[in-house]
Amino acid sequence: MENMTGRNSDSDERGLRTRLSVRIDSYTYPDGTNALSAMALDIRAGEFAGILGSNGSGKTTLLKVMDGLMKDFKGNVLLDGMDLRKLSPKEIYRKVGLVFQNPDDQLFASTVFEDVAFGPTNMGFPEKNVSERVNTALAAVDMSGYAKKSIHNLSFGQKKRICIAGLLAMGHDILLLDEPTAGLDPMGEYRMMHLLQKLNRENGVTIVMATHSVDLVPLFLHTLYILSKGAIVRGGTPEDVFTAPEEMANVKLRLPHIAELIHSLKHKDKLPFDKLPLTIGEARREILKVASKSKD
Numbered sequence: 044m045e046n047m048t049g050r051n052s053d054s055d056e057r058g059l060r061t062r063l064s065v066r067i068d069s070y071t072y073p074d075g076t077n078a079l080s081a082m083a084l085d086i087r088a089g090e091f092a093g094i095l096g097s098n099g100s101g102k103t104t105l106l107k108v109m110d111g112l113m114k115d116f117k118g119n120v121l122l123d124g125m126d127l128r129k130l131s132p133k134e135i136y137r138k139v140g141l142v143f144q145n146p147d148d149q150l151f152a153s154t155v156f157e158d159v160a161f162g163p164t165n166m167g168f169p170e171k172n173v174s175e176r177v178n179t180a181l182a183a184v185d186m187s188g189y190a191k192k193s194i195h196n197l198s199f200g201q202k203k204r205i206c207i208a209g210l211l212a213m214g215h216d217i218l219l220l221d222e223p224t225a226g227l228d229p230m231g232e233y234r235m236m237h238l239l240q241k242l243n244r245e246n247g248v249t250i251v252m253a254t255h256s257v258d259l260v261p262l263f264l265h266t267l268y269i270l271s272k273g274a275i276v277r278g279g280t281p282e283d284v285f286t287a288p289e290e291m292a293n294v295k296l297r298l299p300h301i302a303e304l305i306h307s308l309k310h311k312d313k314l315p316f317d318k319l320p321l322t323i324g325e326a327r328r329e330i331l332k333v334a335s336k337s338k339d
């Protein structure tokens with residue numbers, strides 16, 4: 044089966060290996076709620092992918108399926124070619140980790156060190172190695188120096204970073220994040236996205252994040268899947284996926300603000316824009332083009 048970006052499943056045109064191959068026919072919660080319907084998506088090694096959808100579209104459910112927490116779905120999910128449902132939790136958690144939306148659901152120890160050390164200690168790494176892992180993970184999330192601090196006294200954004208460090212310390216190279224920017228102020232959102240981009244580029248971590256933050260997405264993500272009522276309705280690069288405002292409104296999302304502006308200048312004010320820019324930089328170039336045309 045081809046996925047939503049029209050690529051076949053072993054590896055893509057860049058030769059990147061498929062880490063997670065998701066083929067879901069349906070998932071229904073015990074109370075009868077139909078949370079996921081037929082969908083296909085592949086997550087490649089080194090990819091930074093987003094699942095974009097409004098509240099209740101199925102993002103959290105999909106991430107839980109990809110993390111092996113939800114097993115009674117109809118379909119098939121492969122992790123490095125192996126049936127996720129046949130792997131033990133230990134085999135899954137060596138590779139994939141899910142960061143919950145609310146860090147208070149994830150953190151439980153009293154200090155930062157204890158919390159980040161919990162995973163690798165449980166996995167049986169020797170004490171000295173655990174300390175090294177904790178220090179490296181804290182450095183990766185820009186939280187070196189916080190090891191002795193009480194979890195209780197951290198800000199919301201710092202708690203989110205510690206959750207990520209806890210997974211990195213266990214050696215995960217696929218991170219699933221449920222709305223990592225939710226609840227952060229605008230600066231915190233950018234810092235979080237820059238951190239994830241750094242982990243993706245420099246540490247080679249494959250990332251899948253659920254979000255409804257349309258303005259940040261085009262700046263950071265390689266691939267985007269739009270989820271609506273439990274189905275993936277579109278997938279591809281942000282440029283492929285963000286089209287007309289009406290289509291986005293159908294899935295209870297909007298375009299990035301900058302794209303909305305250019306769309307209305309083109310359609311309401313009839314200015315000759317060729318393409319719909321998604322970022323300030325692209326918009327600036329397009330506006331300069333239109334301005335120079337009007338001088339001719």
Ligand SMILES: Nc1ncnc2c1ncn2[C@@H]1O[C@H](COP(=O)(O)OP(=O)(O)O)[C@@H](O)[C@H]1O
Binds near residue numbers: 074077097099104
């Ligand atoms: N434990 C549950 N039991 C029953 N229905 C649920 C449960 N969790 C979520 N749902 C329902 O499944 C759908 C998808 O929810 P969810 O995956 O949490 O969406 P999102 O993360 O995109 O907001 C929603 O209709 C929601 O009400």
Ligand SMILES: [Mg+2]
Binds near residue numbers: 102103104144221
């Ligand atoms: Mg959710």
